[in-house]
Amino acid sequence: MVADMKVGSEAGSTEVAQSVSGQYLSFTLGGEHYGVDILRVQEIKGWEEVRALPDTPEYVKGVLDLRGAIVPIIDLRARFKLEKIEYTPTTVIIVLSIEQGEGSNIVGVVVDGVSDVLDISDSLTRSAPDLGAHINTRFITGMVSEGERMVVLLDVDKLFSPDDLGVLGASG
Numbered sequence: 001m002v003a004d005m006k007v008g009s010e011a012g013s014t015e016v017a018q019s020v021s022g023q024y025l026s027f028t029l030g031g032e033h034y035g036v037d038i039l040r041v042q043e044i045k046g047w048e049e050v051r052a053l054p055d056t057p058e059y060v061k062g063v064l065d066l067r068g069a070i071v072p073i074i075d076l077r078a079r080f081k082l083e084k085i086e087y088t089p090t091t092v093i094i095v096l097s098i099e100q101g102e103g104s105n106i107v108g109v110v111v112d113g114v115s116d117v118l119d120i121s122d123s124l125t126r127s128a129p130d131l132g133a134h135i136n137t138r139f140i141t142g143m144v145s146e147g148e149r150m151v152v153l154l155d156v157d158k159l160f161s162p163d164d165l166g167v168l169g170a171s172g
Helices: 162-168
Strands: 022-029 032-037 041-046 060-066 069-075 092-100 103-111 113-120 140-146 149-154
Touching (some): 022 092, 032 113, 060 103, 092 113, 113 140
Parallel strands (some): 032 149, 069 103
Antiparallel strands (some): 022 113, 060 069, 092 103, 140 149
């Protein structure tokens, strides 16, 4: 079981939209590596059962009471349409701050495991490939090679549409 750990701040990024330099928390899903801006990470929690909500998309696991705040929990495997697996002791919830419109929301995402914190510079980052109209890459800010692995950098603000967050209810 992973111990609960604080790793970021609630401050949003002030970088230019094209810049992806900074520190990223890397995590795994289905053997692939992904990264999110560390400044958006509020907490990492070991997996615990959540309260299911009726009539929500399949990727919405439910909600969790996090020190008095009701936080929607999203299974990124289901969101990315990956094979469903049983959760293991390395499965964690990454609690993220999502900026949409004039407000922010707190959302927890279930991932297979966290890897490490990466220092990313713009010079090492490649643009997301154009995969055509049938593959949605709007939430990919770039890709970076880190040793033997390729890490896909995600824009957490674009990962969920305003409609998704409306279904989940504002929690910020």
